[in-house]
Amino acid sequence: MRRARFLALTGATALAGCSGIADKLGQTDLVRNALALPEHLNFAILGTGQPLAREYRERDISPVFRPNGFMPPSSPQYAQWAADGWRGYRLSVSGLVAKPASYSLAELRGRFNRVAQITRHDCVEGWSVIGKWTGVRLGDLLAVAQPTSAGRYVVFHCMDDDGSGTLYYESLTLRQAAHPQALLAYELNDKPVPVENGAPIRLKVPTQLGYKSAKYVQGIEVVAMLPGAGGYWEDQGYEWFAGI
């Protein structure tokens, strides 16, 4: 018994040593740069094609689509829109496009094809839920807007903030944005997207981790260079690609 205790303690001390060394190394530029390398490799291998995420059956839909992140947006404007059935809310498409535009929810429903997908949502934390998302293809919206040749990325400006005034945002390459399953959803499980899941419009990109699927989208901007690290969580050190 004594020997087992001694061995366990030795093991724990050795692990703590490794953990401490890794903490110190993790603060050096060399190691930080090295740890950032696989993301480029992963993106080159997995992120440039457009394979489709698996689509599920109605009976696979999770009973609750677990909400995560910041909710609901704290602005009085958001509260007013939510109370008013989103009258006055408009989704804008701007930046490096030939035809900037903005759409009310009714216009989104009326002018673009309605598409639905039952896909799995994989959170970076490790859990998954399956939900049915209905809305318009991001690619359809961008086709109308006609990005100019200088445009490389699409940035999504959102209405939720982290409590310190920093607004959520996300980004995709134009190619990722043209993925047939990249969706601007106005319905979740056949009902308008609930506030906790990103009302009135949530981006859904089922081939990447959950934080890429930005909630509360208000503006879509085509840009030549990414602002910051390309997203709210990316600015906190998470990968921009987020396919793994």
Added chain:
Amino acid sequence: MQKKRMTHVIMRHPLLVRITHWVIALSLFVLAMSGMQIFNAHPALYASDASNFGSPILSISGETDAQGNPHGWVQIGRVRIPTTHVLGWGDNGQGSEGARAFPGWATIPSEQDLADGRRWHIFFAWIFVLCAAVYARFAVKLIPTKADFKALPHTLKEHLKPWKIPPTAELNPMQKLAYFGVVWFVSPLVIISGLALSPSVDAWAPWLPWILGGRQFARVWHFAAWIALTGFFVGHIAMVVLTGFINNMRSMITGRFAVKGAK
């Protein structure tokens, strides 16, 4: 011809095996520790494709009771095993204790930091896979033969007193089976179950999570393979120490290994 029982030195491991052995050893350490960091972000496993949050097959959590006393536990199905101060409730990596599945001293980074944990994990996953690919050409040698199975009962008996096992040029059947299992089954399992957790990989290869029973089930396999690797590690270290520590270590550093038997 008469054979003399004498000691001589052979080259046991080629350079490539020695290098990949140590790089894989380092990788597995970092992978295990950063893997525990990642597990901490959602410390529950589900035997399904999506998470059925109400019924995880395993979870590790902790909380304080009404009197303020901390409790940590591992829950497997309906059985709750108290593990306060180690699992569920323990070192938070900042010098105090709190609710946390795996303690700070066992994780990389030691503080709760999913973003950095993922970067460590994915970096060393690449290193591990590349080394495993190099190592694969030596793996054929580990396939057990009929003769190995025949000799197994004898070797099993020998292993009751591991310090008496003679160093031989060839792997004994027990070694072969252990290495065969780890190289041919557990390592491929840990790699494919890890890949199946990636939504982008799943889009390219939808059959991958499917053969494992779904994405959350792939997480169970990944966890189980880690437990198996940890078990192997404990047995491996024990045998290295018990069957001639200096000789064994030398064989994996310089390649030279003293064996008993005819030249």
